[in-house]
Structure formats: structure tokens, C-alpha cells
Amino acid sequence: MKACAAILLAGLLVGCAPAARVVLQADADGKVGRIEVRTQRGSQVMTQADPVSEVASATAAPRPPKAISPQEIASVWGQALAVRPRPPKTFNLYFHTGTADLTDESRTSLPAILAAAKDWQHPWIAVSGHADSVGGVEINTRISRQRAEAVREALVKTGVPATAIAVDFHGKGNPLVPTRDGVPEPRNRRVSVTIR
Amino acid sequence: MVISCLCRAALAVAVALLVPGAATADEIGRVKTVRAAFVERGGATMALAENASIELNDLLSTGPDGALGAVFADGSTMSMGPRSRLVIDEFVFDPDHDRLSMVTRAMAGTFAFASGLIGKLAPRNVVVNTPVSTIGIRGTSFLVQVEEQ
Incomplete structure (x- = not known):
């Protein structure tokens, strides 16, 4: 967060990593639900599988959902997904x-x-x-x-x-x-x- | 006489088992998969083992090589990758009285969630909080990443 603020102050917006991001996925049965991401500044709704919503900080609005590649999902969440329990x-x-x-x-x-x-x-x-x-x-x-x-x-x-x-x-x-x-x-x- | 006595003892055992989670009244979930993961509960930190109980207000965490997969009483699942921390702030699963909610706080790391009965019966009451955002979920699977603050 502090590093991010420093980069912002330097005017170098590019490369400022999101503080949090969310990817909507289909359930095991193929159904896709709905996710709403809110901050103090606004909200974004996702209703289709595999977009990502990013939030830079609590005082910034969530960015509009955008596509994310399977490679990036695997590289960021691979270890969490590897230990996902089987559906009851x-x-x-x-x-x-x-x-x-x-x-x-x-x-x-x-x-x-x-x-x-x-x-x-x-x-x-x-x-x-x-x-x-x-x-x-x-x-x-x-x-x-x-x-x-x-x-x-x-x-x-x-x-x-x-x-x-x-x-x-x-x-x-x-x-x-x-x-x-x-x-x-x-x-x-x-x-x-x-x-x- | 002896038989009747045994029956009574058996009945007592049966009754004890009947109360949901009698042995661990506070159990809301179980650890399914674990590698270098910990729970902070009531001020003490313990290493987690497979099949260990998860309770309300537990702070679950993983080390640099850690990972944790858990299932909750409503059938929802949560797994987390290395260097992750999550607190279960609210878990109410009482479908008879329409009292259903699950609120977790993802503090850092990577997470994969899949919704369960709470998400199905009370979709408005499933929330994941992060330090910068609130995520409202209507019955679905989703991934969360939170940068260390």
C-alpha cells in the first residue's frame, strides 16, 4: 500500500499492482452466479465467468471487469486451487x-x-x-x-x-x-x- | 436386567451424538487438505492437521510453502495458497429459522471459494471482506487475491 502510494505520488501510475482482485468462476455444476465488488467509491457487478475485477485501494472505485487468461489464473491461484476440497x-x-x-x-x-x-x-x-x-x-x-x-x-x-x-x-x-x-x-x- | 442396562447406556450414547456437533459444539468446518497451515484461536496459535475442526473467529494462515483446503457445515469450501490469512467473522447455518450467513475476512494471499447451502438459501448473506473492498456473492465459485498491506 505504501509502495503503491509512493509510486502514485511519483506520477507513475503504470505498474501499481491492485490491492485486491476477484475472479468470478462457474460452479462445479456449471452455473455462474453474481458477484458485486464494492469500495467507498463505487461498485462493479460481474455476472459472467472468468472476468477479473480489480481494486487499487479502499478510496478508489473498483475497475470495470476485464478478461483474465487461464495462465494468469494458474500462476496466481494455482496453489489455492490445487488444494480445493472436492464438492460435497x-x-x-x-x-x-x-x-x-x-x-x-x-x-x-x-x-x-x-x-x-x-x-x-x-x-x-x-x-x-x-x-x-x-x-x-x-x-x-x-x-x-x-x-x-x-x-x-x-x-x-x-x-x-x-x-x-x-x-x-x-x-x-x-x-x-x-x-x-x-x-x-x-x-x-x-x-x-x-x-x- | 443386564441387557436393559446396556440398552440404557447405548441410548445415552445415541442421545449424546444426536446433538449437532455435541463433542465440538463450536465446530463450523473441517480441514481437508493442509500443508504448513495454522490457526490462531483464543490467543494461541496451533499447527493444523487434516480433519481438524474449524471454529468461528478462527484466524487461518499459511506459511511461505503452505496451503489449506477447508469445508464448512453448509457444504461451502474455501482453499488458500501460501502466505495467506483469513478470519471467519460470521457463520450462521440454521435453515429451519432462516438464519443463514457467512462473512469472512481475506487479509492477505490467494483464495478459492465455492458456495454452499448458505449461498443457495440466503444469497445476500455471503460476504468476503478485504482490506480495500467488500465482495458480495450470489451463489458461485470465485477467486480472491489480496496483496499484503
Whole structure:
């Protein structure tokens, strides 16, 4: 920053490195989001993959996004990208209404979860129980918990280490498919298993 | 009788495990990949190992040859290259009550982020601050570089 200011004072604007820069990239699934870079002086929005936005200082507006080459990305961020963790993997298991009994189809996907967990370095597995919105809060909380426990037990039986699994439950909260209260929705009678 | 006793003990264990992150209530993430990386927590600095817990307000840093890859409870990931420093100022992941936010402070170095559930459910609440700018993210992957001040 100080060196930069000195160069500015000398009138040598060229070669003054940006203090911060941001590159927007596509997600693992190919989707590109949106990034807004703000300083005290203004903001820039990026909505396309692989432009860079640079900021020279807190009192300068961000520069308009410009192209950045894959070579430059590799030379600046190569080491950070090399240790980027793999994207977490989520499996959804479904249940018969009002019970902690897995549907037959979901039962058959348990081995795939075990295979993924075995393939994962230090798997950190979140097992989250859910219910649909039929019935009261209390009963749905209980069912979502029983479902999560049932899945944990089933996973441990197939060989997933119990210590790698953390269980939580949400009742009718955080539905996969939002519905009005009291609507039966098979896709919300679920336990999500996320391997991170 | 003996069986009932064992059952009770097993139940107690099961209940203890049920509370999210019971053993480490403050755990918000885990270290996946590490090379010469450190955490400053509560005034003490420790070397990080693979699978170590990450907590709110941790200052994560890497040495001249260091690198660190971490995953957070919402499934977002953050990795950093050498000579990097980052603080996790805010991490709230409570989808049931719509309480979702993640605010990090990239102080120096190079970073690669990929958004998770917080970014998906509450896209306005994911922010990376740098010494000179505020970066608002709406569900995407992105790279950040911050020059040492």
C-alpha cells in the first residue's frame, strides 16, 4: 500500500499492482452466479465467468471487469486451487408416511453412500432428518429424528464409521419442496446424507 | 436386567451424538487438505492437521510453502495458497429459522471459494471482506487475491 502510494505520488501510475482482485468462476455444476465488488467509491457487478475485477485501494472505485487468461489464473491461484476440497456429495433417502421406514428404492441406495464414504478422505457426514407438513410440530420433529437415527444405524451397519456421522433433525423445517401446512409431500419425508 | 442396562447406556450414547456437533459444539468446518497451515484461536496459535475442526473467529494462515483446503457445515469450501490469512467473522447455518450467513475476512494471499447451502438459501448473506473492498456473492465459485498491506 505504501509502495503503491509512493509510486502514485511519483506520477507513475503504470505498474501499481491492485490491492485486491476477484475472479468470478462457474460452479462445479456449471452455473455462474453474481458477484458485486464494492469500495467507498463505487461498485462493479460481474455476472459472467472468468472476468477479473480489480481494486487499487479502499478510496478508489473498483475497475470495470476485464478478461483474465487461464495462465494468469494458474500462476496466481494455482496453489489455492490445487488444494480445493472436492464438492460435497448429497444423497436423499425417502420414507413411508408417518414412519421411519425407508422406501425400498431408498434402501437400495445405502451401498452407494457407503461406497462414496469409503472413497472420501476423512469423510464428515451430515445426516439430516426431515418430515412433510402433515401433522403437528412435535410429531414431525420426532419422526424426523427417528428417520435420521434409522439412517445413521443403517449406514453404520453397512460399515460407515459412526464417528464420521453427525445427526440433526428439522421436523417440517427446511423442506425440499415447500408446501402449505398439512400437505403430504413424499419428497419432504426424507433424510439427506451429505458427505463433506 | 443386564441387557436393559446396556440398552440404557447405548441410548445415552445415541442421545449424546444426536446433538449437532455435541463433542465440538463450536465446530463450523473441517480441514481437508493442509500443508504448513495454522490457526490462531483464543490467543494461541496451533499447527493444523487434516480433519481438524474449524471454529468461528478462527484466524487461518499459511506459511511461505503452505496451503489449506477447508469445508464448512453448509457444504461451502474455501482453499488458500501460501502466505495467506483469513478470519471467519460470521457463520450462521440454521435453515429451519432462516438464519443463514457467512462473512469472512481475506487479509492477505490467494483464495478459492465455492458456495454452499448458505449461498443457495440466503444469497445476500455471503460476504468476503478485504482490506480495500467488500465482495458480495450470489451463489458461485470465485477467486480472491489480496496483496499484503
